[in-house]
Amino acid sequence: MSALLELEGVDKSFGALKVSDDITFSLPKGQALGIIGPNGAGKSTLFNLIGGTLPVSSGAIRFDGADITRMPASSRCRMGISRSFQIPHPFVGMSVYENLLVASAFGNADHHDAEAACRDILDVTGLLARANRPAGSLTLLERKRLELARALASNPRLLLLDEIAGGLTEGECHDLVGTIQGIRDQGVSIIWIEHIVHALTAVVERLIVIDFGKIVAEGAPDAVMSDPFVQEIYMGISVDDDAA
Numbered sequence: 001m002s003a004l005l006e007l008e009g010v011d012k013s014f015g016a017l018k019v020s021d022d023i024t025f026s027l028p029k030g031q032a033l034g035i036i037g038p039n040g041a042g043k044s045t046l047f048n049l050i051g052g053t054l055p056v057s058s059g060a061i062r063f064d065g066a067d068i069t070r071m072p073a074s075s076r077c078r079m080g081i082s083r084s085f086q087i088p089h090p091f092v093g094m095s096v097y098e099n100l101l102v103a104s105a106f107g108n109a110d111h112h113d114a115e116a117a118c119r120d121i122l123d124v125t126g127l128l129a130r131a132n133r134p135a136g137s138l139t140l141l142e143r144k145r146l147e148l149a150r151a152l153a154s155n156p157r158l159l160l161l162d163e164i165a166g167g168l169t170e171g172e173c174h175d176l177v178g179t180i181q182g183i184r185d186q187g188v189s190i191i192w193i194e195h196i197v198h199a200l201t202a203v204v205e206r207l208i209v210i211d212f213g214k215i216v217a218e219g220a221p222d223a224v225m226s227d228p229f230v231q232e233i234y235m236g237i238s239v240d241d242d243a244a
């Protein structure tokens with residue numbers, strides 16, 4: 001399977017603080033990849049580097065074979081990289097549907113039938129009944145769904161999801177996982193940062209663990225989550241305590 005996204009030796013520093021440290025991985029087309037790691041490990045920063053809202057300090061990023069390392073975020077979006085943000089910031093005075101039309105117009109200039117595409121996305125994301133409501137009136141789950149819908153409106157080949165399940169109830173989380181599985185099954189490649197590991201592992205085929213800006217573990221979700229080192233850094237389970 002050919003790579004859709006490749007990161008090679010990517011570093012990012014804020015002054016003396018190195019937040020991404022020699023990050024190298026590739027995402028095959030159609031794969032769903034999960035990223036976990038403690039708070040402040042550098043996960044969202046990695047999305048900012050892939051999406052182009054932050055420049056790398058060094059290293060290279062390729063998308064579908066093209067070097068996008070210095071490309072602006074808007075061009076990356078039009079190439080097919082789209083993301084949701086940890087804290088949704090919709091245009092609160094506009095309707096749900098209008099929010100989607102804006103995202104579609106921005107990320108998908110060639111779209112011939114944006115209105116029909118937006119209706120389909122509202123359906124897929126479970127927002128059809130809310131289409132004419134002001135985005136500011138939505139519940140947290142609906143805002144998360146709108147965040148996902150806005151990301152889909154630019155017709156992505158790579159969808160970056162940043163803690164989209166955070167703050168939801170167990171039932172809401174379960175429903176959202178079903179929606180994301182449906183998007184994955186349509187062939188959209190996904191990278192999902194999430195602290196709710198059981199939601200993540202219901203969707204992704206591979207996990208990467210980041211700690212202090214470095215990739216410290218990578219592989220099949222079961223193998224990664226049962227790695228004692230990962231349990232120690234991520235869940236606070238001391239390997240020594242466990243053995244005692």
Ligand SMILES: Nc1ncnc2c1ncn2[C@@H]1O[C@H](COP(=O)(O)OP(=O)(O)OP(=O)(O)O)[C@@H](O)[C@H]1O
Binds near residue numbers: 038041
């Ligand atoms: N623009 C910035 N300027 C300076 N420091 C920053 C900037 N953005 C992020 N950082 C720092 O980089 C580190 C990594 O932040 P980042 O948000 O990427 O972590 P994270 O793994 O996504 O955390 P969380 O799980 O809490 O969302 C943190 O110490 C943060 O304070």
